[in-house]
Amino acid sequence: MENGSRSRLLEDPYVKKVWDLIMGEPLFKKSSAELASIRGSLRRESLQFFARHSPYYVDLFERLDIDPAKATLHDIAKLAIPSDMLRGEGQKRFLIQDIEEGGETFSSSGTTGKDPVRVYRSPVDLAIMLKANTDLFEHVYGDVLKQGEGIALFMAAPELRYKLSFVAFVDLTLDNKGIELLYGMDLEDKSQAGTPWQKLTTNKENLLKFLKSKKEPKLFFTAPAGVHILGQKFETMGFGKKMAYKLASGAPPIKLGKGGIVVTGGGSKGFADLPEYPQLVSNAQKHFISKDAGGTQIDTPFMDVLGMTETLTALIDRYGVMDKVPHPLAEAFLLDPMTFEPIEEEGKEGILGIFNPFTTSWLEVFYPGDIMTCHSSKGFYGKEFVYKRRLSVKEGWDLQRACGGTLEEMMTKQ
Amino acid sequence: MAMCPAMAPLLFDRDLETVPSFGNPEVLELSPSALRELVSNAGKVQSELSSIPIDERLQVIEHIARRWKQKLDNGDFEELKKDMSASTGYSPALMETELSFVPAVLGAANIRKNLDASVQGGADALCEFVEVDETEMFRHVPVGPVLIISSGNSIVPTLIPTVVSLVTGNLTILKPSMANYRGVCEVFKLLADVPDSRAARALRSALIVSYFGHDSPSLKLALEELPMGMINFWGAEPARTVVANMVGKNRNHPRFFVNGPFTGMALIEEGVEVLQAADDLALDVVLYDQQLCSSPTTGVFIGGYDKAKEFLKAAGERLDEAGNEFPLTPDQDRLFVLQGARRFIQTDGGMVLSSKSPENPWTLVLSKGNSSLVNLAAQFPTFNLFARRRFLEIVVVSDAESAVRLLRSLPEHPAFKGIDGVQSVGLAVTEASRDPIVTKLVGAGVHRILPLGDMFMRGAVEPYDGVTMSSLFTRIVYWRKANAALEGQL
Numbered sequence: 001m002e003n004g005s006r007s008r009l010l011e012d013p014y015v016k017k018v019w020d021l022i023m024g025e026p027l028f029k030k031s032s033a034e035l036a037s038i039r040g041s042l043r044r045e046s047l048q049f050f051a052r053h054s055p056y057y058v059d060l061f062e063r064l065d066i067d068p069a070k071a072t073l074h075d076i077a078k079l080a081i082p083s084d085m086l087r088g089e090g091q092k093r094f095l096i097q098d099i100e101e102g103g104e105t106f107s108s109s110g111t112t113g114k115d116p117v118r119v120y121r122s123p124v125d126l127a128i129m130l131k132a133n134t135d136l137f138e139h140v141y142g143d144v145l146k147q148g149e150g151i152a153l154f155m156a157a158p159e160l161r162y163k164l165s166f167v168a169f170v171d172l173t174l175d176n177k178g179i180e181l182l183y184g185m186d187l188e189d190k191s192q193a194g195t196p197w198q199k200l201t202t203n204k205e206n207l208l209k210f211l212k213s214k215k216e217p218k219l220f221f222t223a224p225a226g227v228h229i230l231g232q233k234f235e236t237m238g239f240g241k242k243m244a245y246k247l248a249s250g251a252p253p254i255k256l257g258k259g260g261i262v263v264t265g266g267g268s269k270g271f272a273d274l275p276e277y278p279q280l281v282s283n284a285q286k287h288f289i290s291k292d293a294g295g296t297q298i299d300t301p302f303m304d305v306l307g308m309t310e311t312l313t314a315l316i317d318r319y320g321v322m323d324k325v326p327h328p329l330a331e332a333f334l335l336d337p338m339t340f341e342p343i344e345e346e347g348k349e350g351i352l353g354i355f356n357p358f359t360t361s362w363l364e365v366f367y368p369g370d371i372m373t374c375h376s377s378k379g380f381y382g383k384e385f386v387y388k389r390r391l392s393v394k395e396g397w398d399l400q401r402a403c404g405g406t407l408e409e410m411m412t413k414q
Numbered sequence: 415m416a417m418c419p420a421m422a423p424l425l426f427d428r429d430l431e432t433v434p435s436f437g438n439p440e441v442l443e444l445s446p447s448a449l450r451e452l453v454s455n456a457g458k459v460q461s462e463l464s465s466i467p468i469d470e471r472l473q474v475i476e477h478i479a480r481r482w483k484q485k486l487d488n489g490d491f492e493e494l495k496k497d498m499s500a501s502t503g504y505s506p507a508l509m510e511t512e513l514s515f516v517p518a519v520l521g522a523a524n525i526r527k528n529l530d531a532s533v534q535g536g537a538d539a540l541c542e543f544v545e546v547d548e549t550e551m552f553r554h555v556p557v558g559p560v561l562i563i564s565s566g567n568s569i570v571p572t573l574i575p576t577v578v579s580l581v582t583g584n585l586t587i588l589k590p591s592m593a594n595y596r597g598v599c600e601v602f603k604l605l606a607d608v609p610d611s612r613a614a615r616a617l618r619s620a621l622i623v624s625y626f627g628h629d630s631p632s633l634k635l636a637l638e639e640l641p642m643g644m645i646n647f648w649g650a651e652p653a654r655t656v657v658a659n660m661v662g663k664n665r666n667h668p669r670f671f672v673n674g675p676f677t678g679m680a681l682i683e684e685g686v687e688v689l690q691a692a693d694d695l696a697l698d699v700v701l702y703d704q705q706l707c708s709s710p711t712t713g714v715f716i717g718g719y720d721k722a723k724e725f726l727k728a729a730g731e732r733l734d735e736a737g738n739e740f741p742l743t744p745d746q747d748r749l750f751v752l753q754g755a756r757r758f759i760q761t762d763g764g765m766v767l768s769s770k771s772p773e774n775p776w777t778l779v780l781s782k783g784n785s786s787l788v789n790l791a792a793q794f795p796t797f798n799l800f801a802r803r804r805f806l807e808i809v810v811v812s813d814a815e816s817a818v819r820l821l822r823s824l825p826e827h828p829a830f831k832g833i834d835g836v837q838s839v840g841l842a843v844t845e846a847s848r849d850p851i852v853t854k855l856v857g858a859g860v861h862r863i864l865p866l867g868d869m870f871m872r873g874a875v876e877p878y879d880g881v882t883m884s885s886l887f888t889r890i891v892y893w894r895k896a897n898a899a900l901e902g903q904l
Binding site for chain 2: 059060063064080081082084085087094337338339340341351369391
């Protein structure tokens with residue numbers, strides 16, 4: 001945060017404006033119309049900022065017939081790139097000329113077998129990422145994370161903090177709030193090449209520490225599969241083992257205390273047979289116990305984070321309370337899967353596009369390949385998004401071509 | 415009447431053993447012992463067929479053509495069109511067009527013209543000795559048995575070599591693909607409807623249509639052991655090398671000829687009539703969705719960038735029209751990849767024009783001097799030449815030398831991985847430039863030079879990837895009748 005506040009980029013009026021908006025008065029108190037108007041002006045100013053800082057964007061806007069001063073959502077849709085383009089060194093061409101060093105590079109998990117997506121975040125981007133995500137998290141959580149109160153367990157390895165942006169965001173946020181964060185996994189063999197997910201093993205010590213802790217609230221961060229597998233493990237435990245486990249850890253059930261919550265993220269990567277999310281929540285609520293602020297036991301709240309390496313801010317939902325919402329300044333939109341034009345109709349499936357105008361290192365507008373719907377809401381954003389599925393990208397036609405021609409030897413032209 | 419279940423060999427009432435195809439029990443193929451039995455009778459079958467006058471053989475094929483047209487006109491092939499469209503990914507409208515081509519391909523006059531042009535001594539030399547020079551006679555005899563491992567995604571390219579092999583007197587075993595099997599079978603089963611005659615019986619006894627799985631013991635036997643005379647393979651790697659290695663083991667040393675994999679290039683020059691050239695290009699791109707070895711999958715514009723932009727715009731408008739006549743079934747996943755590729759090229763410096771219609775998803779790319787697709791292959795490996803449909807890049811260059819340089823370098827281009835070279839060049843150039851450009855192309859490895867808009871079209875006398883097709887399936891028996899004076903000839 002400190003490095004960000006000292007960034008020379010803050011001398012640029014656009015970056016200063018974005019910084020002040022993010023760091024200033026809570027945006028969630030503004031009306032959805034007011035926020036939409038702010039997003040509209042950021043859209044235009046952002047494109048002008050990138051044209052000022054990179055001839056690449058001047059050329060790109062010209063070729064796409066976009067006037068930054070008059071940019072519409074349709075123009076933003078024209079600029080959206082598939083996340084696949086950020087694999088390997090793909091982001092480089094999009095970085096501004098006067099990119100600020102001293103930031104961090106995050107990469108995707110690499111579970112698809114392709115080069116991971118790699119995205120550089122400058123110090124000012126990191127500071128904005130921390131504040132914006134914390135604000136969004138607290139809004140959806142329904143409360144503030146109080147300084148120094150509570151404990152969190154992240155079912156990830158600490159090394160991933162420097163690779164995966166979702167892990168980094170949680171780590172930075174909790175660090176900023178003075179909340180102890182335990183990592184529930186270890187990397188089994190750090191020297192081997194390969195993707196990090198494949199090498200994770202449980203850190204029993206940290207798991208026990210979390211389970212036995214008396215601190216409140218307890219925040220449990222995991223992939224959906226983590227909750228599911230833990231629940232299955234409890235259900236298949238014999239009586240004797242369950243008793244022994246309970247004596248050692250106090251669980252099952254896992255008591256998350258006042259304000260306790262389970263936060264999932266990362267989708268169903270690597271697991272083809274996970275139950276649907278509502279079923280998964282319902283199953284897990286048997287094993288996770290929470291209380292409201294007054295101490296009354298409630299169904300444990302579940303939040304799900306749709307965050308990917310290439311987005312500075314996530315979309316977060318709270319199960320049963322609100323569907324996924326982006327940060328107030330982020331522009332989330334749906335594209336018709338056939339025409340790639342923005343769609344407005346409620347309930348119609350579209351490809352999610354995200355534009356983060358507060359990212360200053362590159363023009364962050366992309367579509368990761370998730371099909372979603374949206375509906376209007378009375379919340380700050382005016383609409384909420386519902387995850388449907390991920391596009392499965394098939395191979396091309398695998399038939400052999402009809403080599404050699406068609407009308408061939410015997411044809412004469414009519 | 416011969417029966418032709420969806421995936422069983424077409425045997426014409428012969429009692430030959432069939433077995434489930436390896437790895438696909440619902441598909442029947444000829445068993446190894448049946449294949450051995452068939453090939454052991456090849457001499458007798460070919461001798462009988464070769465003794466029949468060529469015009470009688472052609473009349474049998476002509477009869478198939480006429481029956482096909484009748485059935486087509488009666489609407490008997492509606493289901494076939496739907497099935498073929500589903501199995502090949504082509505527009506139903508294109509399948510309709512393809513089926514309408516069949517009678518012309520099987521027309522006796524066209525085949526005769528081809529044979530007269532390609533058989534030294536004329537078509538009659540296929541059943542008798544014909545004097546080529548004083549006292550010197552040629553007779554063309556079949557080299558068979560012939561195994562044709564045919565092209566995969568439409569009917570017509572499979573019919574051509576099969577018919578030429580048959581009428582030149584060969585026992586012909588045709589292996590179609592899963593995708594075109596039914597269509598090919600529908601054509602050849604009409605051979606059973608031809609009124610009985612010596613020629614009809616001989617042609618029926620000379621043809622077998624059977625699918626063979628990739629790991630088929632029968633296919634292995636035919637390629638590696640049986641006394642085949644010719645293996646004609648249509649397709650690309652890795653199958654080409656696998657088949658070549660198997661044929662190499664055969665102690666009978668059959669001929670082996672590969673057709674493909676090639677592609678086509680459009681060459682447009684500033685100064686030609688823009689609308690006509692745009693119209694021609696659109697037609698060549700849309701017909702068969704660039705899946706033929708003759709289809710233009712890349713283009714060059716010789717001239718200024720602004721003029722090229724004008725041409726691109728006109729070509730886009732023509733593609734809108736031509737493509738809408740052959741609508742494709744939209745596919746979300748494929749459009750997602752296509753859109754990603756378009757965005758990649760745009761952000762990589764290329765200019766992209768594209769369709770707004772998911773049923774006609776054409777894309778035109780304009781690049782200065784060099785291709786903008788070089789980095790595309792690394793980022794979108796599945797969006798390869800075989801997956802791209804109605805997608806064409808036009809590179810603007812200043813002169814014909816640069817155009818030919820791009821043509822020659824195409825096999826090394828990462829986005830064109832898998833091709834041997836450019837087979838067909840479609841020209842839209844000025845009168846003044848035409849001959850010098852053709853001269854340059856002659857030495858550039860191409861097989862066909864055509865007017866743009868005509869790339870898919872084959873003339874009756876045209877050779878095939880540099881050779882006449884009849885020469886693949888025959889050998890010449892030379893007979894000198896008398897001790898002629900041959901002084902000065904050797």
